[in-house]
Amino acid sequence: MKTITVRYFAMFREHAGVSEETLTLNAATVKDVFECTRDRHGSTEPNGHCKVAINDHMADWDTAVSDGDIILLFPPVAGG
DSSP states (O other): OEEEEEEEOTHHHHHHTSSEEEEEEOOSBHHHHHHHHHHHHTOOOOTTSSEEEETTEEEOTTOBOOTTOEEEEEOOOOOO
16 A cells, blocks of 8 residues: 555546645555546546656656555647
């Protein structure tokens, strides 16, 4: 089990009802964390539909997470 802080932005914050929360979960990758938060808050966003960062560095979905990491979830960006 790992203790991970998740920071939500835009629609993810709306789904969660908070801008940040600390969770203890059994997650190996950023994808695992996203799936846990999506299920927890009833979001229907598909995997890969947003951008993620670990400790303020952009990350891929298969990037490993460690105890104490801070995960940031950003919605897709539109515009040009």
